[in-house]
Amino acid sequence: MLQLFPLFSVLGISSSFWYSILPTAINFSTHNSQLIYLPAIYSLGIGIGEVFMALLIAQLSRRIKGFSLQPTMTIGAIFSVLALVLVQLSTPWDAPMKPTREEPIGFYHSYPFIFALGLLIGIGDCCLNSCRSVICALAMPDRRAQAFSISKLYQALGSCILFFASPIIPLPVYTIGISIHCLIATVFFFKVARNTVSMERKMTISEEEENK
Known part of the structure; x- marks a missing residue:
């Protein structure tokens, strides 16, 4: 369980960032003042991504043994990091802390981009x-x-710490750190x-030997 601490804590930290801090940063950017439906589009993208990936994992886990372990973790890490890179490119560095007129280093937000970003976040999350649910059941x-x-x-500990520190943390700390x-x-x-x-393989072999 101690070795799984990084997974549990990153779930809390990333959840706080995706569902609270990033929407705040989007609203704090004055470049988005005319895009009043960005929060709704963002939430819709996350919801569709979550549902789509849940169905996909359920189907592939029936056909591919162990898909819900390393393959699913790899997909989640890739999509999460990719989403963080896009956030860094499209969001002003000080937007999580205060209303800002700073320019993003890459490009501005738009409805299609925010929807696509929500999909990536939903899939990764x-x-x-x-993976957390599966490994908890298998490890103990x-x-x-x-x-x-x-x-x-x-998870709650990581989320709580991030919320208390969020007023003084610029965007690169989130994207690089997470x-x-x-x-x-x-x-x-x-x-x-x-x-x-x-461990499962050894237990299976032992049971087979006992049955013989």
């Missing part, structure tokens, strides 16, 4: 949450409820997933 099969409760505790955090979480998740698969 769904993957990471699915006899104490699944306790494992999931511990994960929610770490990206690095996500990569670290992926490395530790792969390690725990391999150990879990090895």
Whole structure:
């Protein structure tokens, strides 16, 4: 469970950023003053991305063994980092802290872009949450409820810390920090997933030998 701490904490930190801090930054940018439906389009994109990826994971997990482990984690990390790169390119650096007229380093927000960004965020978030649920059940099969409760505790802790620090954190700290955090979480998740698969294989062999 300690090795999964980076995954649990990045869920809390990224959730706070995606669902609260980034929408605030979008509204704080004066370049978006005429785009009054950006929050609605953003939320719609996230919702569609979440539902689409949940259905896809459910279907592929039935056909591909272990798809809900390393493959899903890889997809979640890639889409999350890609979304963070796009946020960095399109959002003023000080927008999370205060209303700003600063220029983004790449391009401005638009309805199609925000919808596409929401899709990426929804897909990545769904993957990471699915991996959390699966690995908690596999790592501690006899104490699944306790494992999931511990994960929610770490998630809430990360979210709470970020909210208290958000008034003084510029955008690059979020995008770079969460990206690095996500990569670290992926490395530790792969390690725990391999150990879990090895443990299951040993238990299966032992049961077969006992039956013989």
